[in-house]
Amino acid sequence: MSEKNREGKRTAREKLAVEREKQKASEKRRRALIVGGAVVAVLGLAAVIGVVAANAGKDDDSEAAGPVVAPSGAQGKDGLAIPVGKDSAKSTLTVWEDFRCPACKAFETAYRPVIHELTNAGKLKTEYHLVTLIDGNMGGSGSRNAANAAACAQDAGKFPAYHDVLFDNQPQEVEDAYARNDKLIELAGKVDGLDTPAFRKCVEDGTHNSWVAKSHQAFNKGGFSGTPTVLFDGKNIYQDRTMTPAKLKRMVQEQNKG
Template sequence: MSEKNRDGKRTARERLAVEREKQKAAEKRRRALIVGASVVCVLGLAAVIGVIAANSGKEKSSSAGPVVAPSGAQGKDSLAIPVGKDGAKATLTVWEDFRCPACQAFETMYRPTLHELTDAGKLRVEYHLVRLIDGNLGGTGSLRAANAAACAQDAGKFRDYHDVLYENQPKETDDTFADNAKLIQLAGKVKGLDTPAFQKCVKDGTHDSWVNKSHKAFQAGGFSGTPTVLFGGKNIYADQTMTPAKLKQMVEEANRG
């Protein structure tokens, strides 16, 4: 073999090695981003009760009013918003906060798979809405967004509006979702949602007390942060080996069983 050929092969191997290292670094950054976001959504959990209590008198009177569950809410105390068929053999339980960056990371990565499985009738997702970041960083964006999502559920548009909120999630430190006008504006991205009834529900904080009750259930459950994603009683989001493909396989196996 000529010296030129040897040099060419050696160069090719070096390029391949460099590319592999780049791929490993990219994957490491991706996982670090998700894990880092998860940490942010855990901070201050113990302080949430105090913050909510301190702010309880400052929020709209509706937050201290009667608990009004959104239409179709199910489960204990009607705190779960279901997406998918009731008869699905597999159930995924998701505790989430619309201000939480880790929740957005989960939704971005898993949304196509969740849509595919729920549309096929193989999976039912039960969403529980909490206001963890309001307690961590102050503000009311988690509460306001959760109330608006519950209002969307009243209109039969929860999943679409849920996705729009994550697609337009502001920076965690930016309490943009505290503005009802912004939430109503985003409803314009969902066909048929921006109606007088929806606007009134958002402005009145119709489901504020329901969101607060859901958050108390989150605390009582002893969960460490958002998102908490339960399948078969286990938090699969905490499993570093979990992928959309692996989740799909688990759901398919549950349906075969």
């Protein structure tokens, strides 16, 4: 065999050896990635389980946060409804609302004049149920704190006016301005006679927080799809695409004729 041929075979063997080493290194990296990926997946699953457990704990805490103190004059099952209007009214409107909810503000803007007109005339009774849906979806505590402040306003006999002020001054959904008690107290200054030491203490102490949590639990158990949920004598009229303030007024007037 010539020297040239021996040199060619030696070079081929060396190249093959180098290629085998590359393959071994590549296989080693692949196995490391598989193991590492499995570890990450396990950690990710643990994180998800932790979040679920944390959320479950929050739900439990809402029930055990303290005694449920209903606002003055609250009615209905478990005293979860704040009534506006005369009990003798022949028509009842049940409204589930969240003070951080933009759709709730839109409903209030469109329907408030008619609702006020009919309640003031003694033809309609409106029952308000307060919900903390946006707190759960976006984070924060503005829905709860605003609902507590509204319940404090109910104690002072000023719920309707303060309810309207909260919606008129609603912050952007992503902002949690109503988590600040000083903001809620500042807005109380827009309602004559509401900003008192008793109201401030009620707001700052979160007197009705557990009642608000119980109201939200009732909303969840009711199987409602979102806020606002508006029931006219038990029928969900907010889902009726043909509903208008004028149509609601006609429905109430028809009932009052009977």
